[in-house]
Amino acid sequence: MQTLSWLLALLLAGGAFTAQAEGVRSAAMLSHTCAGCHGTEGASAGEVMPTIAGMDKGYLLKVLEDYKDDVRPSTIMGRIMRGYSDQEIAAIASFFASQPWVSTERPIDGELAYQGELIHQQRCETCHTDGGRGQDARSPRLAGQWGPYIAYALETCRARGASCKKRQGAERVQVLEDAEIQALAHYYESQK
Missing domain, CATH: 1.10.760.10 (Cytochrome c-like domain)
Incomplete structure (x- = not known):
């Protein structure tokens, strides 16, 4: 009888442990x-x-x-x-x-960033407001983001063509030249 009580206690403890582990x-x-x-x-x-x-x-x-x-x-x-x-x-x-934003701290090409700012103002500011700092459920923050990542994301969207068109702003990305993508990447990375 004592063995049965011990076994029952062990099973109950195991069940409590499992319930606790699921909530972790x-x-x-x-x-x-x-x-x-x-x-x-x-x-x-x-x-x-x-x-x-x-x-x-x-x-x-x-x-x-x-x-x-x-x-x-x-x-x-x-x-x-x-x-x-x-x-x-x-x-x-x-x-x-809920975590704080952390901008990159890399040196950038100032002239290229200036060219990117002009492109941003012409083509991107309506969605990526405040120099790329503005964001909402449809537009991510770009200011302070890694330039190489931004270039990769823009190049990938441009290369995917029609499959990328479901994303907001994709039609604007489709017409970007390589030099414009690099300029935008430098501009956004320079913004903090």
Whole structure:
């Protein structure tokens, strides 16, 4: 009888441990998976990985859902996002949105940045307001983002043509020349 009581106590303790372990998946814990590429708390240290800390929650949520649903092409993000529930994806978006923005600290070509500012004013300011600092659920922050990442994102969108047209501003990206992409990348990286 004593063995049965001990076994029952062990099973109940195991059930309590399991219930406690299920509740451990906090937004911060879920987001640590992202640190390898996007940096600790979303402040990327690599020039081809975007900083995601401080981005608009609605924008992050849409991007992550698009990765999960294979709407947004990726090499690894789609596979990662399919491992999370919709609630977990919302928690990850909330976590990164609540982190402070960290701008890059790299030297840039001032003349190229000036050319990028002119292009920005003509083609991009309506959505990416305040020199690229403005953001909402449809437009990400660009000011202070890694220039090489911005160039990569613009080149990728331009190369995808029609498949990128679902994204806001894609028609403007389609007509950019290589030199204009580099100028925009320098301009946005120079903004803090």
